[in-house]
Amino acid sequence: MTKIIDGKAVAKKVNDQTAEAVTELVAQGVQPGIAVIIVGEDPASQIYVRNKNRKALKLGMHSVVRQLPVTTTQEELLAIIAEYNADRSIHGILVQSPLPKQINEPLITRAIDPKKDVDGFHPENVGKLITNYPGHYPVANTPRGIMTMLKEYNVELAGKTAVVIGRSTIVGKPMAALLTNANATVTLAHSRTRHLKAVAKTADILVVATGITHLINGADIKPGATVIDVGMDRDENGKLTGDVDFDSAQDVAGLITPVPGGVGPMTIATLMQTTVELAKWSDAK
Amino acid sequence: MTKIIDGKAVAKKVNDQTAEAVTELVAQGVQPGIAVIIVGEDPASQIYVRNKNRKALKLGMHSVVRQLPVTTTQEELLAIIAEYNADRSIHGILVQSPLPKQINEPLITRAIDPKKDVDGFHPENVGKLITNYPGHYPVANTPRGIMTMLKEYNVELAGKTAVVIGRSTIVGKPMAALLTNANATVTLAHSRTRHLKAVAKTADILVVATGITHLINGADIKPGATVIDVGMDRDENGKLTGDVDFDSAQDVAGLITPVPGGVGPMTIATLMQTTVELAKWSDAK
Secondary structure, eight states: OOEEOOHHHHHHHHHHHHHHHHHHHHHTTOOOEEEEEEESOOHHHHHHHHHHHHHHHHTTOEEEEEEEOTTOOHHHHHHHHHHHHHOTTOOEEEEOSOOOTTSOHHHHHHHSOGGGBTTOOSHHHHHHHHTTOSSOOOOOHHHHHHHHHHHHTTOOOTTOEEEEEOOOTTTHHHHHHHHHHTTOEEEEEOTTOTTHHHHHTTOSEEEEOSOOTTOBOGGGSOTTOEEEEOOOEEOTTSOEEOSBOHHHHTTTOSEEOOSSSSHHHHHHHHHHHHHHHHHHHSTTO | OOEEOOHHHHHHHHHHHHHHHHHHHHHTTOOOEEEEEEESOOHHHHHHHHHHHHHHHHTTOEEEEEEEOTTOOHHHHHHHHHHHHHOTTOOEEEEOSOOOTTSOHHHHHHHSOGGGBTTOOSHHHHHHHHTTOSSOOOOOHHHHHHHHHHHHTTOOOTTOEEEEEOOOTTTHHHHHHHHHHTTOEEEEEOTTOTTHHHHHTTOSEEEEOSOOTTOBOGGGSOTTOEEEEOOOEEOTTSOEEOSBOHHHHTTTOSEEOOSSSSHHHHHHHHHHHHHHHHHHHSTTO
16 A cells, blocks of 8 residues: 655654754854845745745744845855855855856855855765765755655665656755665666666656656556655646656555655755754854 | 777877877976875885876876875875975875775865866865766766777767666766766666666666676676776786676677776876866966
8 A cells, every 4th residue: 555755744853853953052052044045036936935934934043035136147146155155143055046047056056165055066065975975064955855754754775776867966966876875776867868667667766856747657666666756847737746647656656755745845844954954063153 | 799998099099199288288388297195005006106107207297106104194194285285386186095094085085176186086076077067177087088988989878778886986976977977877786786787787888896806797788788897806816807707798798898908098098188187277377
């Protein structure tokens, strides 16, 4: 019988731990602080940023939202990042994607102090994850949140076959690295992969992060597999749905995340968790 | 009919280009310089270092070998790295592995200026490779040399199935990243992989980097596959051999590297190529 992974419940558990950690840090004189910088008025981004801010405040954190006009230059944005890099009340800096065309996104990613890189996208932090570097560093929140869910549901990873579909810096590549570090055998599939559905069907753990509505359905899933759907797509009626056709998949999978209520709530909870960790690891303490 | 990849011939071609690039840079007043630091008297390391030095001098480069006693402390080694980081006559710094136990290897890797990180092991450079970051940065020489060989032999990668066995920072992980960036679908297998031989047999391009003598033989290879053997093992008679049983493999593979004469010569040629590139990219020019 398929079990549905309750992302909301796991996120609540993470948030409860985060709230506790914030209380402890505040007692030590450090209030974890996050700065979210948003350039332009993209409606989806506005909603994300509002939700992040609300959650941070609810957890007792210091939260700054810096709204910039769509005409902001690269130099202006770099100057604002430098400001937060130097600001001891801010432990995590996030620049909301997408950015307008006049701004070189990789350059911005690299301008954030790696110790305040709450998204874990700085090449130095990506490199540390890939090389399983000792010590503390931030890891991309969506894949890290997925690892938390897998652990919560006692999904065995060592020696298992994992397939990650999608090779983004935000999800696919760090997801593959985390699964490799956990001793799974990982195949990273993508838009150029041939026989994609046959590859998907080899997976004991299947993570789909493509943005293609219902790319994967029940026939592409190994019976009993754990299926993680990172999609946040809209169906023809405008309803939120995933990269996996949940209705057919849930008859085959052993464990599956729904959309909404699966990966989504975990990402924001993990972002908050990471911010608090950055505060804990910072010299400011 | 199986074709044998002639690593020596490709390495010669790379070296010829490197010698030309050195001549051009010298004419501009910059002599590319490499510093190799070796701690202790490990005999294999001594040979590698001597070969690197000889090759660098032969190509017209400035080459320094810094031999340190096995009792060198971490602080002493860090001070020497700082010295070469500041030395404008040195464009590439390499600390020979293995290091004695009193030295924290990841810390050393990170102490080298990323712009002089001729091995490409600094987390920032690894992160750039993984994220396919725009611009110039060094990439680990063994996998990069393999990419050069694959290109030289017109091996198609896009859409192909690649299996990399071994997940080291030096070979397996950067190899997987390079193949993913070239649009192959990559499976990264390792010591915890179940059904390893069956996984190997799915590969159109198979890269074996485990240090286990003859781990893979002809029966584990897809007919017509390209097989790259990174092993530098010794058989029971002390003869140099690979991770692939060449005799049985050559009847099945479409293309295969021998050991010796395959990957080995490419690694040192690529190291020299990278040093010259670092000189070209440096502010010193």
